[in-house]
Amino acid sequence: MMADKPTNPTILRVAELSPHKPLVFNIVPDTAENARIADELGLSALRKLNFRGKLMADGKSDWRLEATLGATVVQPCVITLAPVTTRIDQFVARNFLANMPEPDSIDEIEMPEDETTEPLGDTIDLILVMTEALALALPDYPRSDDARLENAEFSAPGVTPMTDEETKPFAGLAGLRDKLEKGD
Template sequence: MSNQTSLRVADLPQNTPTTFDLRPDARWLDVIKEDLGLLGLRKLSFVGELRAHGKRDWALTGKLGATVIQPCVVTLEPVTTRIDTAVSRMFLAEWSDPDEEEFEIPEGDDSEPLGAEIDPAQVMIEALSLALPQYPRKDGAELEQADYTEPGKQAMTDEDVKPFAGLASLRDAMKKDE
């Protein structure tokens, strides 16, 4: 579906920006929803422009908006979140892939290698994926304390593992003895 939005770099004008306005239809929304594991997706839009940056590089800037529904990490009930975020990407002709196996991309690095085409729809889906709440939680939902132990034994609580939990009561008992 996204190949309909691909822009051939060779066809892009150097002196004026190329604008785009993506508002996926219901079928496309369903595909994106399934790919991202969402319960619901609506009002998805990605509006922006692509412009030349120097002689061979291209800059994409846009505004992503969507309403997503995800399962709560505590209760699994639906959680609705509105996403409105700025998106930018630099497509570099001289981009080099790091040689190190465990190379870590610096935070905020928005550069990508420049290919024959730039696809704003792919950028939209990637940006939406990155903007999703990692741990959506329904208002007021909290994990309850879970106690695990062998049958017939007292379960250890969070208070038991705090190193100074019993010192206050010991101090109070010592003061009474004085």
């Protein structure tokens, strides 16, 4: 009996990959898939998403993925919420290891020195790798060019509001120094 083929061509069964010939891929998701990924990542919009590269055997049981990720993303500005468009072009590498090093204890798991290393399962999901790479490449704090963070002053009625300068660690010492110099 023949094993069922995955219904999604971007989910690759490792047992069916050729160890002698790299698998070349070029994934360009359709509008619906872009919308799903944008929703998953909290983006306002996602356009021109492309994930192109190759997956090749690395030794007897490991696999290496090398690809380029391209995307145009729209995120809300962290200050004004205005749309901020960013172009992302990034190299992506993943090493899928059949025998991942075991952690010393279950309570503490250290991050491996090589952040491109992942455990090799029965399948490699190229959409999942692409989405993860995109999430890691997104700007953490997108800002529109004209966004300015103004000083905000908050205080109870009748109380002089604190300024940003007064919240600095040595602001209190400067005030004390000034009082001592005046002889108060």
